Amino acid sequence: MDIIEAVKTRKSIRKYEREDVDLNLIKKIIEISVNSPSGGNAQNWFTYIIKNKDILNRMRSEVETVYKKVTGKDAPGVYAFFNEAPVVLAVVQKPYIGSLDDILEKADKNRNYERKFIVNPGLQGVSSFITHILLVAHNEGLGACWMTGPLIAKPEIESMLGVKKPDNLVALIPIGKPVARQSKSSRMDVGEVIKIIE
Ligand SMILES: Cc1cc2nc3c(=O)[nH]c(=O)nc-3n(C[C@H](O)[C@H](O)[C@H](O)COP(=O)(O)O)c2cc1C
Structure with missing residues (x-):
């Protein structure tokens, strides 16, 4: 599959065949996805593979x-279906301390807050990693769904998995062979998401 086709045809998959997914295939997907960019090349991600x-x-x-x-x-289905997948990734954000953090903390605490917690380069790096995982899984014929809804129970799930501060569970990704006929959601027109500054 070429990259354009992968990006255009990927969709969130929420129903999976019962069939198992080989652990080596999951490892391969993650091995490829670590090529994702991250702030300062910190690679501040970690993944539990839960079977x-x-x-x-x-x-x-x-x-x-x-x-x-x-x-x-009752919890809506979009929060609670993940246990029906043969594999679930629990993606953790590790701390990212960039070269600007110390300088800004001393020189201008407000700017540091804006950059560290609103811009949040650490979370952006992990998000990019997750995007890679979804696309690579799709290329391998698997379906996946990026999920933050279940993290309404973030402290409980973190303690179950043994995730300890300062690490931070940021998403679950159920993965499996997709059940056929799952629809593709619509997108805004490109004109609605760009502003050209010449
Ligand atoms: C940060 C983030 C959190 C999401 N959380 C959930 C979730 O908890 N449950 C769910 O069913 N889908 C979740 N999704 C998937 C979105 O609903 C989905 O990406 C969006 O509707 C577009 O559909 P598509 O992925 O099929 O293109 C999430 C996606 C992102 C990027």
Whole structure:
């Protein structure tokens, strides 16, 4: 698949065949995806590859419990289907301390706050890594979905997986062979997302 086709045809997959996915294929996808750019080439990402059904079911159950406690309602499907995939990646953001951090913290705390927490280069690096994973998985004939909804139960899932501060769980990515006929969502016209400054 060429890059244009991969970008244009990738879509979030939320239903998977029961068939297992080879762990070596998942490792290969991650090995390719680490070619992603990151601020200062910090490569400040880490991934748990979860195949254990008991853990996935417990994670889902935590999401449902926390959602119900917070909202009084049942968790919507888009938060809670991830345990139906044969593999789930739990992507962790490691701390990213760039060369500007120390300088800005001493010279201008407000600018440092804007850059570190609003611009957030550390999170942008991990986001790029996740994008690569989705595209490479798609190229391998697998379907995946970038998920932050289940992180309503972030502390509970982090403690289940053993993620400790300053590391930060930022997304779950269920991966599996896609069940056929899942629709592609629409996109804005290019004119709505650009402004040319000549
Ligand atoms: C940061 C982020 C968080 C997302 N969280 C969820 C989620 O919790 N559950 C879900 O079903 N999809 C989630 N998605 C997938 C989006 O719904 C999906 O990318 C969007 O609707 C566009 O559809 P497409 O990926 O099929 O092109 C998320 C995507 C991103 C980038």
